[in-house]
Amino acid sequence: MPVNTGPVNTGPVNLGDALASFADIYSPRIVGRVNDYDVRIAHAKGEHLWHVHEDTDEFFLVIEGRFDVSLREPGGGERTVVLQKGEMFVVPKGMEHKPSSPGGAILMFEPRGTSSTGDRHEGEIPDHVESTTGHYISLPAAGASMPGPGPSLVGAGAGANGEGLSRASSRVAEELRRLGATAEVREMPESTRTATDAAAAVGCAVAQIVKSLVFRSVVSDEPVLVLVSGADRVDEALLAEVVGEAVEQATGKFVRERTGYAIGGVPPVGHAQPVVTYLDEHLLDHPLVWAAAGTPRAVFSIAPADLVRITSARVVAVATA
Ligand code: 5CA
Numbered sequence: 001m002p003v004n005t006g007p008v009n010t011g012p013v014n015l016g017d018a019l020a021s022f023a024d025i026y027s028p029r030i031v032g033r034v035n036d037y038d039v040r041i042a043h044a045k046g047e048h049l050w051h052v053h054e055d056t057d058e059f060f061l062v063i064e065g066r067f068d069v070s071l072r073e074p075g076g077g078e079r080t081v082v083l084q085k086g087e088m089f090v091v092p093k094g095m096e097h098k099p100s101s102p103g104g105a106i107l108m109f110e111p112r113g114t115s116s117t118g119d120r121h122e123g124e125i126p127d128h129v130e131s132t133t134g135h136y137i138s139l140p141a142a143g144a145s146m147p148g149p150g151p152s153l154v155g156a157g158a159g160a161n162g163e164g165l166s167r168a169s170s171r172v173a174e175e176l177r178r179l180g181a182t183a184e185v186r187e188m189p190e191s192t193r194t195a196t197d198a199a200a201a202v203g204c205a206v207a208q209i210v211k212s213l214v215f216r217s218v219v220s221d222e223p224v225l226v227l228v229s230g231a232d233r234v235d236e237a238l239l240a241e242v243v244g245e246a247v248e249q250a251t252g253k254f255v256r257e258r259t260g261y262a263i264g265g266v267p268p269v270g271h272a273q274p275v276v277t278y279l280d281e282h283l284l285d286h287p288l289v290w291a292a293a294g295t296p297r298a299v300f301s302i303a304p305a306d307l308v309r310i311t312s313a314r315v316v317a318v319a320t321a
Contacts, residue, residue: 009138010184015041015063018137019105021288021301022204026099027130028108028116029137029203040108040134042116044101048129051118052096056111061088065104072096096122110134135203138186138290138301168261168294175270176300179310183300185293193264193296195230202290202299207231210283210291210307212266214250214259214275217243223250223258227268227279227291227311232319234280239318242278264296268311279304279313 013031018041022029025045032039044067060067062083069091070080081089085104091097117131125131165173165187173185192198195209202209209230214223224243226234240246252263260272268277268291283289284304291307293300308315 025128028134030134036112037109038112042106044104048099049121050096050098051121054119057093058091059109061107063105063107067101067104067106070098137203166295169298172267172270172294181310183302185300187298192299208286208289210289212268214255215247216250218246223275225275225277228319229282234318235320242316265292265294267292267294277311277313278316279308280319281315281317282319
């Protein structure tokens with residue numbers, strides 16, 4: 001199983017916000033690292049499956065609801081440990097176990113690369129359980145929306161993983177900082193070219209990806225930027241109504257000339273010229289969304305209300321699912 005070695009959060013992580021940023025069940029998200037261990041969180045509901053980690057103990061802390069772990073003892077007996085919020089438990093290495101939950105959330109410590117379904121498991125992996133070594137999740141710093149001065153996480157030229165950002169992403173990071181957004185540009189090891197790619201790389205729902213779609217107003221020959229959920233399409237007739245004239249999808253050349261970025265990396269801010277911007281209301285349904293940051297590998301996360309603020313976008317209803 002490939003081991004994800006993405007960037008890690010450099011600011012404080014609020015676990016409540018982190019849990020609210022994704023909905024998948026039994027699909028762990030990596031929120032931090034301790035030496036060669038990952039700190040993972042996951043939503044839990046229903047039955048996991050019997051599995052075993054031969055070489056590592058597994059630490060669980062219940063952070064919401066309830067979480068049970070059935071265990072097969074070396075002597076052949078079976079017992080279930082019932083864990084309430086605030087309780088922790090360690091499953092010893094080599095012990096077959098099966099988690100289940102009426103609804104809850106857990107925090108785990110596991111050596112990087114540990115599979116969520118163990119070194120071996122019993123039976124088919126159910127659809128609601130993901131076999132994964134975890135997905136990195138990037139979040140705005142806890143307290144990012146607090147007023148007042150604080151250290152900016154946006155560092156032009158410095159990625160979350162300490163690597164230099166590309167020139168295009170640096171420009172976006174610089175612009176985010178200028179606009180007072182406490183968002184951090186992250187360059188991912190995987191492609192974030194499409195909404196699907198970006199969701200997989202970030203570990204969020206496709207609906208939480210911001211597509212930055214460029215249209216051309218046919219009469220004025222101006223760019224029109226539409227920020228829309230990755231789960232939606234733009235209805236050009238509805239868009240024409242709000243723009244006041246017919247629009248068409250921009251060509252790659254037009255996008256590059258007018259925004260300064262290539263398709264797949266067009267950011268919501270930091271363009272070569274001011275661009276009239278609309279934001280579809282469906283994006284407001286999520287606590288956090290992720291947008292492109294200048295290249296097909298760079299993204300940043302932001303609360304939708306802050307995205308509206310920094311883009312001065314008009315919030316409209318132009319999307320169809
Ligand atoms: N990096 C991700 C978001 S994090 C991203 O940029 N997604 S996107 O959806 O905003 O950008 C890709 C979009 O560019 C496609 O949805 C499509 O509408 C548009 N596009 C792709 N190919 C072309 C093309 N040949 N001409 C015009 N538009 C295109």
